[in-house]
Amino acid sequence: MSVLLEAKNLSKxxxxxxxxxxxxxxxxxxxxxxVIGPNGAGKTTFISMISxxxxxxxxxxxxxxxxxxxxxxxxxxxxxIARKFQTPTVFDNLTAYQNIELAxxxxxxPRARRHNRIFEVLDLIRLSDAWDRPVQFLSHxxxxxxxxxxxxAIEAELLLLDEPTAGMxxxxxxxxxxxVQMLAQDFNLSVIIIEHDINFIRDLHAxxxxxxxxxxxxxxxxxxxxxxxxxxxVYLGHEAG
Amino acid sequence: xxxxxxxxxxxxxxxxxxxLGQSEIGMAALTFIVLGLLPIFVSGYSIYIxxxxxxxxxxxMSLGLLxxxxxxxxxxxxxxxxxxxxxxxxxxxxxLGVNPAYIGMxxxxxxxxxxxxxxxYFLFSAGVRATYFVLVTLALxxxxxxxxxxxxxxxxxWNGMFIDRMSLTFGALGEISLYDDAPAxxxxxxxxxxxxxxxxxxxxxxxxxxxxxxxxxEDRLTALGxxxxxxxxxxxxxxxxxxxxxxxxxxxxxxxVAPSLGGVLFSTEVVVWVAIxxxxxxxxxxxxxxxxxxxxxxxxxxxPEYWQLVLGFIFIFVIVFFKGGVAxxxxxxxxxxxxxx
Amino acid sequence: xxxxxxxxxxxxxxxxxxxxAAFGLAIIYGLVGxxxxxxxxxLTLGAYLTWAATTSGVPFILAVAIAAIGVGIVGxxxxxxxxxxxxxxxxxxxLLTWAFFLVMTEIIKIVFGTDFRNVANxxxxxxxxxxxxxxxxxxxxxxxxxxxxxxxxxxxxxxxxGIKIRALVQNREVASLLGLNIxxxxxxxxxxxxxxxxxxxxxxxxxxxxxxxxxxVFLVRSFFxxxxxxxxxxxxxxxxxxxxIGGSETLFALFSKQVFAQTVVFLLAIxxxxxxxxxxxxQK
Numbered sequence: 001m002s003v004l005l006e007a008k009n010l011s012k013x014x015x016x017x018x019x020x021x022x023x024x025x026x027x028x029x030x031x032x033x034x035v036i037g038p039n040g041a042g043k044t045t046f047i048s049m050i051s052x053x054x055x056x057x058x059x060x061x062x063x064x065x066x067x068x069x070x071x072x073x074x075x076x077x078x079x080x081i082a083r084k085f086q087t088p089t090v091f092d093n094l095t096a097y098q099n100i101e102l103a104x105x106x107x108x109x110p111r112a113r114r115h116n117r118i119f120e121v122l123d124l125i126r127l128s129d130a131w132d133r134p135v136q137f138l139s140h141x142x143x144x145x146x147x148x149x150x151x152x153a154i155e156a157e158l159l160l161l162d163e164p165t166a167g168m169x170x171x172x173x174x175x176x177x178x179x180v181q182m183l184a185q186d187f188n189l190s191v192i193i194i195e196h197d198i199n200f201i202r203d204l205h206a207x208x209x210x211x212x213x214x215x216x217x218x219x220x221x222x223x224x225x226x227x228x229x230x231x232x233x234v235y236l237g238h239e240a241g
Numbered sequence: 242x243x244x245x246x247x248x249x250x251x252x253x254x255x256x257x258x259x260x261l262g263q264s265e266i267g268m269a270a271l272t273f274i275v276l277g278l279l280p281i282f283v284s285g286y287s288i289y290i291x292x293x294x295x296x297x298x299x300x301x302m303s304l305g306l307l308x309x310x311x312x313x314x315x316x317x318x319x320x321x322x323x324x325x326x327x328x329x330x331x332x333x334x335x336x337l338g339v340n341p342a343y344i345g346m347x348x349x350x351x352x353x354x355x356x357x358x359x360x361x362y363f364l365f366s367a368g369v370r371a372t373y374f375v376l377v378t379l380a381l382x383x384x385x386x387x388x389x390x391x392x393x394x395x396x397x398x399w400n401g402m403f404i405d406r407m408s409l410t411f412g413a414l415g416e417i418s419l420y421d422d423a424p425a426x427x428x429x430x431x432x433x434x435x436x437x438x439x440x441x442x443x444x445x446x447x448x449x450x451x452x453x454x455x456x457x458x459e460d461r462l463t464a465l466g467x468x469x470x471x472x473x474x475x476x477x478x479x480x481x482x483x484x485x486x487x488x489x490x491x492x493x494x495x496x497x498v499a500p501s502l503g504g505v506l507f508s509t510e511v512v513v514w515v516a517i518x519x520x521x522x523x524x525x526x527x528x529x530x531x532x533x534x535x536x537x538x539x540x541x542x543x544x545p546e547y548w549q550l551v552l553g554f555i556f557i558f559v560i561v562f563f564k565g566g567v568a569x570x571x572x573x574x575x576x577x578x579x580x581x582x
Numbered sequence: 583x584x585x586x587x588x589x590x591x592x593x594x595x596x597x598x599x600x601x602x603a604a605f606g607l608a609i610i611y612g613l614v615g616x617x618x619x620x621x622x623x624x625l626t627l628g629a630y631l632t633w634a635a636t637t638s639g640v641p642f643i644l645a646v647a648i649a650a651i652g653v654g655i656v657g658x659x660x661x662x663x664x665x666x667x668x669x670x671x672x673x674x675x676x677l678l679t680w681a682f683f684l685v686m687t688e689i690i691k692i693v694f695g696t697d698f699r700n701v702a703n704x705x706x707x708x709x710x711x712x713x714x715x716x717x718x719x720x721x722x723x724x725x726x727x728x729x730x731x732x733x734x735x736x737x738x739x740x741x742x743x744g745i746k747i748r749a750l751v752q753n754r755e756v757a758s759l760l761g762l763n764i765x766x767x768x769x770x771x772x773x774x775x776x777x778x779x780x781x782x783x784x785x786x787x788x789x790x791x792x793x794x795x796x797x798x799v800f801l802v803r804s805f806f807x808x809x810x811x812x813x814x815x816x817x818x819x820x821x822x823x824x825x826x827i828g829g830s831e832t833l834f835a836l837f838s839k840q841v842f843a844q845t846v847v848f849l850l851a852i853x854x855x856x857x858x859x860x861x862x863x864x865q866k
Contacts, residue, residue, distance in 0.1 A: 051464070077466035089464075091457040102454045105447050106466050154465050314673065367856045372617055372672050373809065377855070380802050380848045391841035505798065509680060516677070546692045553685035560677050561664065 004029040004190045005050070005158055010059035012045050012214075019045040021214045023059070029157070030188040032180060034201045034222075037211035038235055043194045044086065046211065047160045050192070051083040052076045063158065078106075082156035086163050088143040090150065092136040096127045099135055099146055103153035118153070125149040125179070141172035148179070152187075159183070159191045165200050177203035198226075210234070266441070269524045273434050280423055288422045290538075292429035292494050294531045299436050299487035301514050301530025302523055303480040306440055308512075309520040310449065311476045312456035313371055316508045317378030318484045320385035321357065323503025325349040325488025327389060327396055330404040330498055342407030345489050353485020354478045361477035365470035382508040389500035401499035404492045425494055432490060433527070436483060440523055443479075452476055510534070513556050519568025529566065588714040589836065593829045595716070595724045601824035602727030603786065604804035605734070605816075606779030611805075612814040613747065613771045616665060616675045620682035621804055623690075624776050625797030628653045628783025630690055633699045633792055642704035646784035653780025654773045656686075661772040666765065683798075690794050701787040723785050730778070735817035747771060803827055806851040812861025822863055827851060 007025035011018075020042045027033055035043050048054040050061060052073040061069045068076055077083075091099050100118045109117050122128045125145040130138060135146060144164050151159050161180075165173045177200055183189045195201055201208065201222055208225045210217040212234050218225060225231055276295075280288050304318045332345030360381065364374060389396045396402055409417045409428060419425040443449045451472050454462045463469050492498050501507060511530070518529015533552075540548040563570055607621040618624075628649045635645030660682055668674045705719040738744035750767045783797060790796055811823025827847055834843035854862065 053464075074463050074466050074468050077464055082466075083464055085464075089458060089461045091454060091461065093457055094453075098450075102450060102462065103465050105450060150461070150465060314676075364852075364856055367859075369856055369859065372676060373855055373859065375617075375676060376802065376805050376809075377852050380806075380852065383802060384845045384848055387841045387845055391839055509684075512677075512680075513684075546688050550685060550688040550692070553681050553688060556684065557664070557678060557681045560674055560681065561667075 002029050003027070004064060005192075006062040007046075007050070008060045008062065010046070010049060010061065011057050012042075012049060012054060013057045018214050020049070020056075023211075023214075023216055025209065025216070027158075027190055027192065029190055030184055032184050032191045032193065032204055032206035034204060034206055034208045035192060035194050035211060036196070036201065036208060036225075037217070040213075041211040042214040043211055044162060045214075047083065047162055047192065047194060050158075051081060051160055053083075077154065077156070080155070080157035081160070082151040082154060082158070083160040084144075084147045084151060084162055084164060086166070088140070088147050090135050090143055090146050093134055095132050095134055096122060096138070096146055096149075097131040100149055100153050103150045106154055121149050121153045124152060126175070141168040141176075144168065145176070145179070152183070152189075157189055159189055161191060161193045163194055163196065165195065165197050170199075173197060173200050174203065176200065180204060265522060265524050269437060269441075272524065272528070273430070273437075276430055276433075280426055284422070288426055290535075292426050293491060294535045294538075295429050295433050296487045296491040296494070297511075297514070297534045298527040298530035299433055300484045301511060301518065301526045302436060302440060303483040303487070304511055304515045305520055305523055305526030306483075307476055307480045308515060309522070309526065310444070310456065311452045311473060313473065313477070314375050314512070315378040315477070315480070316375055316505070316512060317381040317385075318480070318511050319508035320378075320382035320503045321353045321481045321484035322488035322491065322507075323385055323389065323498065323500070324356070325353060325485035325490075326404070326492030326495075326498035326502060327402065328352055328485070329407075329489035329492040330402045331395070333405050333407070333493065340408070340410040342493060343410075345407075345493070346486060349485040349489035350482045353488075354482035356485075357481025358474055358478035361474040361481075362470065365473040365477075368470070379505060379508070382503055382505055386500045386504040389503060396500070399500060401497055404496050404498060406496060407493040419493075429490060429494065432487075436487075437523060437527060444523070448472070448475070510537070513552060515566075516556060516559050517566050519566030519571075521565050522568035522572070525566055525568025528568075589832065591714050591716060593825075593832045595720055596828040596832050597821070597825045598724035598727040599720075599786065599789075600800075600803060600807060600828040601731050601820050602723065602782045603779075603800040604807040604824060605727075605731055605820055606775045606777070606782060607804045608808045608811075608816055608820045609734070609778060610772060610775035611808055612816060612819070613775075614669065614768050615672065616669070616679065616772070617672055618775070619676055619680035619801070620660075620686065621679075621779055622795075622797030622799075622801035623683040623686040624653050624657065624779035625783035625786070625800055626690060626792075626794060627656065627686060627797075628780035629701070629787040629790075629792045629796055630694050630699070630783075631780070632784035632787045633701045634694070636701055642702075642788075646781060649784035650777045650781035653783070654777035657776025657779075658769060658773045661769055665772065666768065669768065687794050694794075696794060699792040701792060703788040719788060723789070726785060727782075730781070731817060731820055734774075734778070738816055802848070806848070806855075809859075810851055810854050810862055812863045815861065815863060818863055819861055823861070826854075826862065 003026055005025070005027040007023055010020055010023040010025070012020040023046060035046065037043055045054060049056050052068075052071060052075070056069065059069075060067055063079070063081060066079075068079070068081070071079075091102065094102070097118060100121050101114070104114055104117050104121075119128060119131070122131055125148060127138075127142060127146060127149065130142065135143060138146065144167075148159070148161065148164065165176050168176065180191055180193065181204065184191055193204070205222070207220065208222050209219045210225055210231055217234065218228055218231060220228075279291070300318055300322050304315060307313045307315050328349045329342070329345035332348055333341045335341045335344060337344070360377070364377060369377075390398055393399075406418070406420045406425070408419060417424055419428050451462070451467060454467070455469055455472060459469055488502075514529040514533045515526045516529075517533055518527070519525025537548065537552065559566055565572065603625060606624060607618055610616050610618045610621070631649035631652045632645045635648050636642055640648065664678055665675060668678060703719050705722055707718045708715040709718050709721055738748060747767055747770070750764060807820060807823035807827050809823070810826050811819030811821070813819070830850060831843050831847045834846050
């Protein structure tokens with residue numbers, strides 16, 4: 001499998017605060033990676049640098065062999081790097097159909113195919129029945145899926161999901177895990193997921209990267225990471241502290 | 242699954258966010274028919290002056306496009322309008338063998354569109370805040386007025402510029418003078434209808450949908466790969482070109498242009514028209530422009546200060562309670578009706 | 583040599599006058615984020631109230647004080663009735679304050695008529711500094727402007743009240759947790775800003791012929807002063823912004839018509855706004 005994304009010595013300093021330091025990260029095409037860590041570990045900062053919302057203080061980001069460190073957010077989205085934000089960021093006053101439509105309009109999808117393409121995506125995210133409702137009336141979980149649907153619709157190859165199951169029920173969380181796995185296996189998409197839900201991470205059967213204080217603490221399978229003493233201390237220590 | 246998809250043709254289009262729904266087209270058609278038949282029943286001053294109000298309406302639509310659709314407020318539309326009038330005035334002084342009015346019209350489109358495109362791109366590409374943009378457009382209309390005043394050799398300064406009524410020429414097929422009321426009226430009305438139709442079409446086309454997306458959630462749209470500043474610039478350029486073009490026609494119709502046409506006060510009047518008429522409805526913006534300006538001009542002859550005072554209060558009322566203006570209120574009537582039954 | 587000094591003096595005076603005029607806006611926009619398009623109306627009202635008071639025999643200083651308080655009260659009423667519901671909606675406050683300008687201007691026209699009014703210069707004559715002569719009143723206004731800006735900045739940066747206000751501005755939630763009455767703070771700031779504008783209008787009135795739109799000459803300029811100087815930077819920002827806007831205009835007016843100079847300065851301000859939305863001064 002080819003390397004889709006590589007981050008080399010990625011650092012982000014704000015005035016007086018080190019959010020990320022010297023992160024090395026590699027992701028193969030068609031694979032899933034969970035990024036975990038206590039609050040303040042720098043997970044969202046890391047994702048923001050990949051998506052282009054933050055410029056790294058140091059380091060390079062290589063995507064499909066191309067150095068994208070200086071590309072804008074929009075440009076990166078066009079070449080396949082798309083992001084789901086921590087709070088569902090969708091077009092609240094538009095319907096699910098109109099939401100996906102906007103995403104599809106940004107692709108080369110020919111006009112005749114558009115309608116079907118929109119419903120293809122809606123089917124994938126189980127919103128076909130709610131296609132006509134303004135999105136603000138959908139449940140929190142449905143809006144999270146809609147946002148993932150937007151990323152699918154623009155044919156992104158690298159999905160950056162920031163806490164996709166936050167606020168979801170147990171069933172919704174399980175469905176989301178299946179959705180993510182399907183995206184990776186059937187569509188060969190790569191997914192980086194920031195998550196806190198242990199069950200979700202376990203269901204994904206995917207490698208985990210643990211961040212702590214802005215650095216990579218450990219990388220490995222879920223079982224290895226869960227059993228690791230340092231990781232436990234970082235999490236438990238954080239709670240006790 | 243896909244067979245089902247074919248049956249689910251969306252009826253909830255973007256029209257529900259822009260306009261009074263599908264019924265707006267019907268209302269618009271009705272309005273244009275009424276306007277079209279009006280000269281048969283009315284004559285004299287009303288028919289003379291109505292084209293000018295209609296052109297104000299076109300300018301109002303240009304603001305409606307920007308404000309209602311994209312969510313960008315501009316206090317500078319009158320600046321473009323005056324620019325168009327002056328451009329027409331200067332063009333009419335040319336003697337090139339071609340109908341000078343046509344040159345004026347073409348030039349106004351180019352000047353308005355280009356100026357707006359340059360200014361727009363300069364600001365939008367840097368992500369200038371919408372509120373700063375308002376200030377800049379305000380400054381622009383002041384600048385237009387000041388330049389019109391200071392370059393008095395060209396523009397006539399405070400005294401203004403006189404412009405001939407244009408003629409429609411069709412090459413070898415002849416010429417129609419627009420000197421009289423009725424021909425002028427029937428030359429302006431199609432412009433209004435075509436502008437309305439054009440903007441309506443854009444509303445349902447890709448361009449319009451993206452503009453709505455920008456208004457609804459610009460960050461999300463950017464993160465989906467759209468170059469938002471290009472679209473904003475396009476919208477501004479279009480609105481500038483339309484306002485400028487309307488101004489050019491106004492210039493040759495009113496036969497006179499003065500610097501105050503491009504100044505701050507008039508620019509903000511346009512905002513008041515559109516706010517009251519309904520910024521989220523193209524027809525609302527158009528009718529707001531025509532009716533409020535007509536009413537203002539009429540009442541101003543009787544009691545200018547009190548009318549402006551009343552208008553100011555109505556404006557406050559609209560912003561506080563009735564964001565969607567009259568059109569928005571009308572759009573809600575069916576819902577209110579249904580909830581009563 | 584003489585011309586150079588008089589240019590510098592001119593520029594300084596204009597800077598200070600502009601700073602005085604813009605200060606009310608700097609307070610309201612900078613501290614409570616209200617894009618006060620009615621700022622010009624505050625200035626105009628201040629000028630008219632001063633005129634009304636002086637023509638009724640009230641001594642100039644008292645008249646200006648009355649004007650300042652009067653405008654402050656009007657501002658307070660407007661804030662209480664309308665603005666306080668819209669602090670989190672900058673676009674709406676922009677339009678509402680503009681509506682305030684429209685309404686206030688018409689009220690002024692109705693009450694005072696549309697003729698030009700003149701406020702007598704309380705300090706005629708000129709101060710001779712050797713190399714250059716300064717109109718005495720102008721010089722005084724410049725000094726008052728400086729004192730006002732400096733004094734208010736002192737209040738905001740050194741007194742308990744001022745610190746509370748700035749805390750509020752920087753973080754509403756924290757401020758309310760600290761027990762500060764937010765609504766009252768906002769009212770206070772708005773009223774102070776209106777007062778400052780009214781005061782400026784009153785002080786400037788002898789220097790201009792007063793008409794209903796006089797304040798609007800300063801509206802866009804004031805905004806540019808505040809933006810170029812840096813929104814929220816009351817002392818340094820206002821002075822730097824005024825120096826830039828006022829100074830450049832003076833400079834360009836040397837070489838061309840006033841109108842052209844103003845246009846160029848506006849364009850320059852727009853360019854700065856585009857490249858440095860936070861103002862010329864580096865944020866500390």
